[in-house]
Amino acid sequence: MPRRSGPGKRPTLADVAARAGVSAMTASRVAAGNYPVAPPTRAKVLRAMRDLDYVANAHARALGGAATGTVALVLDDATGPFFASIARGVERQAAAEGRLCLLCTTHGDPEREAAVVALLRERRAEAVILVGGAQDCATYTERMTAFAHSLEQSGSRLVLCGRPSPGPGVPATVVEYDNEGGAYAMTAYLLDNGHRTIAYVGREPGLSTTDERIAGFRRAHADHGAALDESLIRPGAFSREGGAAATAALWAERTDATAVFAATDIVAAGVLRALRERGVRVPEDVSVVGFDDIPLASDLTPALTTVRVPHEQLGREAVRRALHRGPEADDRVVLGTHIVVRDSAAPHLP
Amino acid sequence: MPRRSGPGKRPTLADVAARAGVSAMTASRVAAGNYPVAPPTRAKVLRAMRDLDYVANAHARALGGAATGTVALVLDDATGPFFASIARGVERQAAAEGRLCLLCTTHGDPEREAAVVALLRERRAEAVILVGGAQDCATYTERMTAFAHSLEQSGSRLVLCGRPSPGPGVPATVVEYDNEGGAYAMTAYLLDNGHRTIAYVGREPGLSTTDERIAGFRRAHADHGAALDESLIRPGAFSREGGAAATAALWAERTDATAVFAATDIVAAGVLRALRERGVRVPEDVSVVGFDDIPLASDLTPALTTVRVPHEQLGREAVRRALHRGPEADDRVVLGTHIVVRDSAAPHLP
DNA sequence: TCTATGGTAGAAACCGATAACTATCCCTCC
DNA sequence: GGAGGGATAGTTATCGGTTTCTACCATAGA
Numbered sequence: 001m002p003r004r005s006g007p008g009k010r011p012t013l014a015d016v017a018a019r020a021g022v023s024a025m026t027a028s029r030v031a032a033g034n035y036p037v038a039p040p041t042r043a044k045v046l047r048a049m050r051d052l053d054y055v056a057n058a059h060a061r062a063l064g065g066a067a068t069g070t071v072a073l074v075l076d077d078a079t080g081p082f083f084a085s086i087a088r089g090v091e092r093q094a095a096a097e098g099r100l101c102l103l104c105t106t107h108g109d110p111e112r113e114a115a116v117v118a119l120l121r122e123r124r125a126e127a128v129i130l131v132g133g134a135q136d137c138a139t140y141t142e143r144m145t146a147f148a149h150s151l152e153q154s155g156s157r158l159v160l161c162g163r164p165s166p167g168p169g170v171p172a173t174v175v176e177y178d179n180e181g182g183a184y185a186m187t188a189y190l191l192d193n194g195h196r197t198i199a200y201v202g203r204e205p206g207l208s209t210t211d212e213r214i215a216g217f218r219r220a221h222a223d224h225g226a227a228l229d230e231s232l233i234r235p236g237a238f239s240r241e242g243g244a245a246a247t248a249a250l251w252a253e254r255t256d257a258t259a260v261f262a263a264t265d266i267v268a269a270g271v272l273r274a275l276r277e278r279g280v281r282v283p284e285d286v287s288v289v290g291f292d293d294i295p296l297a298s299d300l301t302p303a304l305t306t307v308r309v310p311h312e313q314l315g316r317e318a319v320r321r322a323l324h325r326g327p328e329a330d331d332r333v334v335l336g337t338h339i340v341v342r343d344s345a346a347p348h349l350p
Numbered sequence: 351m352p353r354r355s356g357p358g359k360r361p362t363l364a365d366v367a368a369r370a371g372v373s374a375m376t377a378s379r380v381a382a383g384n385y386p387v388a389p390p391t392r393a394k395v396l397r398a399m400r401d402l403d404y405v406a407n408a409h410a411r412a413l414g415g416a417a418t419g420t421v422a423l424v425l426d427d428a429t430g431p432f433f434a435s436i437a438r439g440v441e442r443q444a445a446a447e448g449r450l451c452l453l454c455t456t457h458g459d460p461e462r463e464a465a466v467v468a469l470l471r472e473r474r475a476e477a478v479i480l481v482g483g484a485q486d487c488a489t490y491t492e493r494m495t496a497f498a499h500s501l502e503q504s505g506s507r508l509v510l511c512g513r514p515s516p517g518p519g520v521p522a523t524v525v526e527y528d529n530e531g532g533a534y535a536m537t538a539y540l541l542d543n544g545h546r547t548i549a550y551v552g553r554e555p556g557l558s559t560t561d562e563r564i565a566g567f568r569r570a571h572a573d574h575g576a577a578l579d580e581s582l583i584r585p586g587a588f589s590r591e592g593g594a595a596a597t598a599a600l601w602a603e604r605t606d607a608t609a610v611f612a613a614t615d616i617v618a619a620g621v622l623r624a625l626r627e628r629g630v631r632v633p634e635d636v637s638v639v640g641f642d643d644i645p646l647a648s649d650l651t652p653a654l655t656t657v658r659v660p661h662e663q664l665g666r667e668a669v670r671r672a673l674h675r676g677p678e679a680d681d682r683v684v685l686g687t688h689i690v691v692r693d694s695a696a697p698h699l700p
Numbered sequence: 701t702c703t704a705t706g707g708t709a710g711a712a713a714c715c716g717a718t719a720a721c722t723a724t725c726c727c728t729c730c
Numbered sequence: 731g732g733a734g735g736g737a738t739a740g741t742t743a744t745c746g747g748t749t750t751c752t753a754c755c756a757t758a759g760a
Contacts, residue, residue: 060413060715065714
């Protein structure tokens with residue numbers, strides 16, 4: 001049975017030292033184990049530590065100049081399997097490196113993002129990992145540049161994960177994945193299967209990921225000599241409802257698309273639902289593909305053909321590269337993506 | 351453009367004070383705003399702070415006795431929509447209360463759990479929230495009791511979220527949800543719909559949640575005067591594969607069940623897959639229901655009838671009750687659960 | 701016997717912010 | 731004119747662990 005001390009009376013090193021009949025310094029050395037201490041003395045100190053259930057004060061250590069052993073993960077929203085997978089990667093790598101992981105959310109609010117970064121500066125987080133697509137405009141670049149510099153001044157490192165780089169010369173690490181290439185591969189796959197009228201559902205204007213994916217979509221069309229009807233690129237929020245609504249709008253207008261490329265797997269879930277409601281069979285009548293390869297993808301009916309994004313690895317790399325910084329060349333990585341073929345896409349026979 | 355200071359040279363309050371030509375104390379008072387400072391002086395200090403891009407050192411503050419503004423969330427695994435929702439609730443409430451949230455995972459390893467708790471004691475987290483089902487044995491109770499006491503000694507509060515209480519007199523807050531009641535309601539619903547041969551798939555022996563749900567399952571049978579064939583309670587892991595495998599095993603043995611109660615929604619996804627592979631129609635031939643109501647539930651085909659667990663509220667309550675402690679009576683809450691009827695269950699016509 | 705040497709342990713200072721106390725200044729009122 | 735008091739700013743000490751420097755003892759070698 002552990003001692004039933006009253007609340008808030010934590011034993012300090014001095015207490016341990018007193019109980020062991022040595023100085024605080026000796027107790028500290030036993031705890032750290034980086035200095036020779038005579039075995040009998042060490043035993044007495046260890047005894048006292050166990051008796052008092054001593055734990056060091058991390059804040060005192062950090063104040064003394066030691067690293068804080070903390071990395072911070074900042075995301076839009078902790079729900080969403082996309083973020084969850086990245087969080088898992090971050091947490092795992094952090095744990096593997098003996099760090100604890102702070103989790104913060106911004107709900108897409110730049111002001112809150114700035115507030116969170118300020119809080120993390122106060123805590124001297126060793127790395128601050130910002131995750132998720134962002135509006136890639138001048139304001140964004142400026143903000144990230146400012147964050148990078150103030151974090152650097154606080155001895156911490158900014159990591160942009162799945163976000164555009166603020167440009168060279170800015171002290172930040174960027175870990176991205178190949179949006180353009182993934183979209184290209186998927187579009188090429190559909191084109192190779194005979195599809196010529198492919199709708200892209202879920203364009204969020206200005207969002208960096210959207211822009212890159214649409215670029216790949218276009219390039220594949222061009223490379224295959226396929227005409228691209230701009231009216232097939234449909235706006236829509238990155239949500240089930242967004243996917244369903246955009247599909248409803250598209251089908252109200254025209255029903256000649258033979259394939260739908262959903263901006264994300266979640267959007268694809270909405271697309272599938274909307275099509276099912278209209279009696280359209282997938283993949284017999286229309287092929288549907290997604291992007292992300294979240295766990296949901298394989299649970300949909302039919303199981304979703306999609307683009308695999310290495311979320312967990314993204315998180316691990318973010319932590320790894322922030323903590324062990326090599327040559328400057330390593331400050332930007334792009335992880336590969338590839339398509340995963342399941343059951344939601346079929347050849348289109350003219 | 352922000353100042354391009356070299357790395358690691360953070361300005362201190364003393365630097366600010368020097369630049370403003372005042373004492374550190376005055377600068378501190380301006381920062382805290384809890385003491386009258388003459389407007390011209392305040393302006394000078396604020397100016398200096400902005401010039402130097404000053405941020406306080408949270409560790410110094412914490413060392414001085416202030417609260418650390420940190421709550422910790424400890425879970426088995428950050429993936430899993432179940433945990434993600436709780437994490438969201440915890441993070442939101444923490445943010446609302448001006449706290450940051452530490453995220454740790456244990457992968458179900460008690461040793462790692464102890465190590466994590468020790469780390470959190472070092473950091474003086476204000477609350478340590480342990481989430482997720484646990485083996486409810488004597489060892490568990492002992493461990494939790496020990497955690498509760500040592501955390502209390504460190505001035506922090508243990509919260510058990512969705513876990514059994516270690517008993518009265520232990521300084522811990524328990525936030526649970528009604529497993530037994532939810533399982534009872536769902537079983538009663540199936541029985542009311544004429545089902546008499548209901549399989550329970552996904553028993554993890556010894557796990558507290560499993561035991562409670564099966565208790566509800568039994569009680570409903572008893573109350574409805576329905577015989578319960580013990581061989582219909584099938585073991586299986588809490589995973590898609592577990593659900594699929596258990597279903598395959600069951601169907602290999604007997605095919606007379608008219609309904610399947612899956613231990614969790616994830617298990618239900620596996621059950622649905624296994625049934626689909628066997629050409630069994632849901633809900634026409636067999637009804638399938640789950641437990642948790644994670645987002646996936648409404649994306650399955652057919653949309654899953656399941657038991658709603660208020661995950662996010664669970665997280666919020668955990669933080670709220672740990673931070674504002676009222677009378678001791680509030681140390682244990684049980685949040686309600688209720689069934690959500692969708693499309694995966696239908697009446698059984700004899 | 702006296703001095704090098706190594707092995708141990710302790711004392712003082714420091715990290716940065718702040719609580720508690722003290723010291724001014726200046727104005728008011730007796 | 732001097733005591734009293736409000737408003738403001740500064741001094742000192744403290745939180746707990748670590749770094750750096752110093753002090754001691756014992757044994758070995760001269």
